[in-house]
Amino acid sequence: EAEVAQSPRYKITEKSQAVAFWCDPISGHATLYWYRQILGQGPELLVQFQDESVVDDSQLPKDRFSAERLKGVDSTLKIQPAELGDSAMYLCASSLAAGGPYEQFFGPGTRLTVL
Amino acid sequence: AQSVTQPDIHITVSEGASLELRCNYSYGATPYLFWYVQSPGQGLQLLLKYFSGDTLVQGIKGFEAEFKRSQSSFNLRKPSVHWSDAAEYFCAVGFTGGGNKLTFGTGTQLKVEL
Numbered sequence: 001e002a003e004v005a006q007s008p009r010y011k012i013t014e015k016s017q018a019v020a021f022w023c024d025p026i027s028g029h030a031t032l033y034w035y036r037q038i039l040g041q042g043p044e045l046l047v048q049f050q051d052e053s054v055v056d057d058s059q060l061p062k063d064r065f066s067a068e069r070l071k072g073v074d075s076t077l078k079i080q081p082a083e084l085g086d087s088a089m090y091l092c093a094s095s096l097a098a099g100g101p102y103e104q105f106f107g108p109g110t111r112l113t114v115l
Numbered sequence: 116a117q118s119v120t121q122p123d124i125h126i127t128v129s130e131g132a133s134l135e136l137r138c139n140y141s142y143g144a145t146p147y148l149f150w151y152v153q154s155p156g157q158g159l160q161l162l163l164k165y166f167s168g169d170t171l172v173q174g175i176k177g178f179e180a181e182f183k184r185s186q187s188s189f190n191l192r193k194p195s196v197h198w199s200d201a202a203e204y205f206c207a208v209g210f211t212g213g214g215n216k217l218t219f220g221t222g223t224q225l226k227v228e229l
Contacts, residue, residue, distance in 0.1 A: 004158075006158075042119075042205050042221050042222050043159070043205070045217070048214070055214060093159075097215070100212075100215035101166050101215065103161055106151075106158040
């Protein structure tokens, strides 16, 4: 069964350092999403891609976060510099398209701890 | 702004007992609705979804949910809970024309007593 892949699964870093997360969506899925999930809360959308284009990054803290999906397949989310408040689970999801409604398939997530 | 409310933060049930998890949403347009389950340290797994049609939907692991437009609700039910159902459950809502974006509730943590 096709799955969304994410790496690393766990990341510990010190504040002010740079971190990067990688996501490989299900093959053929045009839409890719990055979510942040703070402990005890539901996922919150950070950025949504349709192929290689950003369609929504209204909740992405652009002073320190960046995301790219250069060839419209896999994607990287970067934080520079990391802050203590960035400690969270970062989830990647993909769907066939963005027109909706389509099911979003989630990866296992990257647990980030900022010390 | 759209919102999703899961009023129960924690629920404890005995194994074999029935379960109902509540979800209410606030939307102006026609919603589509999901229930996801998350085990500790894992991603989200889809339990069931409602797009249109029959308002009672069946999902995996014996779960079902009923969409009630008049109450803006999409409650999740299971007639007999198993110890392996202990996890966190999230309701999510999108709407037609919304670009497939989802708004999630804050989740309900389910504990199952043996």
